[in-house]
Amino acid sequence: MGFEVLLKGTNFIRLLQGLWVALRISLISVGISIVLGIILGTLMSLKKPVITAVSRVYLEIVRIMPQMVLLFIVFFGFSKAMGLNLPAEASAIIVFSFWGTAEMGDLVRGCLISIPVIQYESSYALGMSKFNTYFYVIIPQIIRRLIPLSINLITRMIKTTSLVMMIGIVEVLKVGQQIIEANRKSSPHAAFGVFATVFLLYFLACWPISRLSKYLEKRWS
Amino acid sequence: MGMEKEVLKIEHIHKKFDDLTVLEDVSLTVHEGEIIVIVGPSGCGKSTFLRCLNGLEEINEGHIYIDEEPVNPAGKNITKIRERIGMVFQSYDLFPHKTILENVCLAPVKVQKRKKDEVKEEALKLLERVGLSAKVNSFPRQLSGGQKQRVAIVRALIMHPEVLLFDEVTAALDPEMVREVLDVMLDLAKQKRTMLIVTHEMAFARAVADRVIFLDGGHIVEDADPKQFFDSPKTDRAKKFLSTFEFEEK
Numbered sequence: 001m002g003f004e005v006l007l008k009g010t011n012f013i014r015l016l017q018g019l020w021v022a023l024r025i026s027l028i029s030v031g032i033s034i035v036l037g038i039i040l041g042t043l044m045s046l047k048k049p050v051i052t053a054v055s056r057v058y059l060e061i062v063r064i065m066p067q068m069v070l071l072f073i074v075f076f077g078f079s080k081a082m083g084l085n086l087p088a089e090a091s092a093i094i095v096f097s098f099w100g101t102a103e104m105g106d107l108v109r110g111c112l113i114s115i116p117v118i119q120y121e122s123s124y125a126l127g128m129s130k131f132n133t134y135f136y137v138i139i140p141q142i143i144r145r146l147i148p149l150s151i152n153l154i155t156r157m158i159k160t161t162s163l164v165m166m167i168g169i170v171e172v173l174k175v176g177q178q179i180i181e182a183n184r185k186s187s188p189h190a191a192f193g194v195f196a197t198v199f200l201l202y203f204l205a206c207w208p209i210s211r212l213s214k215y216l217e218k219r220w221s
Numbered sequence: 222m223g224m225e226k227e228v229l230k231i232e233h234i235h236k237k238f239d240d241l242t243v244l245e246d247v248s249l250t251v252h253e254g255e256i257i258v259i260v261g262p263s264g265c266g267k268s269t270f271l272r273c274l275n276g277l278e279e280i281n282e283g284h285i286y287i288d289e290e291p292v293n294p295a296g297k298n299i300t301k302i303r304e305r306i307g308m309v310f311q312s313y314d315l316f317p318h319k320t321i322l323e324n325v326c327l328a329p330v331k332v333q334k335r336k337k338d339e340v341k342e343e344a345l346k347l348l349e350r351v352g353l354s355a356k357v358n359s360f361p362r363q364l365s366g367g368q369k370q371r372v373a374i375v376r377a378l379i380m381h382p383e384v385l386l387f388d389e390v391t392a393a394l395d396p397e398m399v400r401e402v403l404d405v406m407l408d409l410a411k412q413k414r415t416m417l418i419v420t421h422e423m424a425f426a427r428a429v430a431d432r433v434i435f436l437d438g439g440h441i442v443e444d445a446d447p448k449q450f451f452d453s454p455k456t457d458r459a460k461k462f463l464s465t466f467e468f469e470e471k
Contacts, residue, residue: 121277122314122373126328126380127304136327140318220318 002193005183015194018175019201025089025164025171026157029096034150036097037104044105045112055105062102068163070095075167092164096157103153111145144220151213155206172198225252226288228383228415229274234283236269236439243269245439246283251384254413258426258447261436262462267419270436271386274417275306287383304332307377308386311393313369315361315376321348322357325376333380340379347375351405367398371405378409385409387418423466427451435459 006012044055075091078084086094115138123133165174176198180190229251236244243266251257259267272278274285276294285292292302315324325344329335348357351371361369370390377385387406391399403425409416410429420426426433426447433450435443437458443450454460 116312116314118310118312118314119316122308122310123316124277124300125275125303125306125308125310126376127300127332128328129300129332132331136331137316141316144318 002187002190003197005179005187005190005194006197008183011179014175015172015179015197015201018170018172019205021089021169022158022161022164022171023205025092025096025161025169026154029093029100029157030150030154032093032097033100033104033153036101038108040101040105041108041110041112044109059102059106062099067095067099067160068166070098071163071167088164088167088169091167092161092169096160100153100157104150107146107149107153108142111142114145115141144216148213148217148220151209151216155209155213158206158209159202172201225254227251228253228255228288229417230284230286231274232284232286234273234280234285236266236273236278237281243439244273244280247436247439247441248283249434249441249444251415251417253383253415256410256414256416256418256429256431257434258430258432259417259419259434259436260421260423260426260462261442262465265436266439267436268388271308271388271417271419274384274386275303275308277308300332304328304380305383306386307380307382307384309370309373309377309388309390311389313361313366313373313390313393315369315372317361320358320360321353321364321372324361324372325379328376329379344375344379347378348372350408351375352401365398366394367401370394370398370402374402374405374409383415385414385416387416387420389419389421391420391422423451423463435462437462 006015040055043051071091074095075086075088078086078091119137119141120133123137128137161171162173165171165177170178176194180194183190227250229249231247231249231251234244234247235242247266247270249257259270261267269278273280274292276292276296276299279294287302287305290298290302292306293299296302315321316327319327322341322344325348326337326340329340329343330337345354345357348354351374353368353371353375356364356368356372361372364372374390390406391402394402399422403422406416406418406425407429418426418429430447433443433445433447434441435445435450435454435456435458442456443454443459445455450459451463454463
């Protein structure tokens with residue numbers, strides 16, 4: 001079946017290292033996306049025409065463009081056009097954050113406008129200051145709605161990191177390919193075993209995260 | 222009545238939304254222990270009037286005083302003033318992420334800096350009084366509309382406000398739940414609390430009010446004791462309004 005290939009030398013360790021590369025790119029990108037997304041979402045909820053127009057164009061670009069095209073633009077395009085020679089991993093993080101910020105921004109905006117005005121007013125009517133109102137009433141509600149949604153974004157990012165091998169990053173899928181290539185002679189049928197293991201690794205990384213999101217959603221709904 | 226302290230003084234207030242005048246030269250003095258019921262057709266400015274009193278709406282002209290202190294939404298002491306004016310809204314707007322007990326205890330602990338234990342004890346006592354002892358650890362979504370509205374009343378009461386404002390608190394409730402909320406308010410009336418109540422429940426208004434204010438087109442059209450207002454309204458506008466609650470027999 002090809003599983004035996006993984007027991008040779010450091011093959012399995014390399015696969016895990018590849019997984020870590022994928023996880024690292026998505027976690028850093030999600031971190032950046034959450035911070036920038038909160039800022040973007042707050043700005044969008046202000047309903048200023050200019051901000052609304054700009055953010056709508058931005059969101060559409062992200063929605064329409066395949067992530068791979070974005071990766072190529074940043075990694076190959078920027079270096080040619082602007083002499084900006086970005087390392088592959090940095091390019092990947094930029095693209096994933098660009099995508100994540102758009103999604104988070106939209107989520108934050110949605111959460112902010114979904115809190116009814118009366119929640120603010122009933123808090124003010126109790127003598128609560130603006131700060132207290134946001135701190136104890138509004139933000140906790142937003143976080144409860146936001147966390148399950150942003151966890152969902154993390155799992156989608158982890159899955160999409162399989163694209164970054166196209167710009168030369170050796171992540172888990174690429175490591176798998178390399179192992180298959182290197183052992184073509186000795187085990188010509190390694191593909192199934194190796195890719196099945198890669199599948200399992202993705203699953204092990206994403207499943208707990210998605211369970212957590214389901215759990216939180218249920219608990220806070 | 223004349224001997225009682227003047228708690229709330231409203232002097233010639235005007236309120237506009239853009240070009241629309243909602244309140245025009247409204248004045249009213251509320252004495253301690255007085256229960257004033259405000260009635261009028263929808264859109265007459267009743268809710269806006271209440272919302273001006275605790276500074277949720279800014280007034281364009283005039284003055285509002287609580288115990289001689291001006292109510293100014295932009296003023297620094299507005300939170301202090303709102304502590305003294307409790308308000309209950311139509312859409313029992315509890316904080317959905319907090320339990321019933323946490324909903325009630327939040328403001329006294331965070332705003333008035335009272336001791337947690339003391340606040341909790343009082344909260345439990347008040348919740349028991351409105352028949353919700355069994356629900357203290359529930360979340361708002363687990364309660365019926367009537368139960369939520371009773372919690373909202375307790376949440377306002379625990380701040381020990383000098384005046385209570387009720388803005389159509391039964392309007393969003395199913396008919397069978399109206400009574401349980403009105404009973405709580407009747408209980409408050411017996412305790413001689415100062416209250417301003419906007420309502421469409423005419424029978425309740427008649428039973429509870431010391432004074433009825435009829436608001437129409439942004440003006441106070443009548444200011445009378447309930448018996449007089451409901452039995453022999455002076456103005457045609459009030460007669461017409463009251464007739465909308467009556468049905469002729471077939």
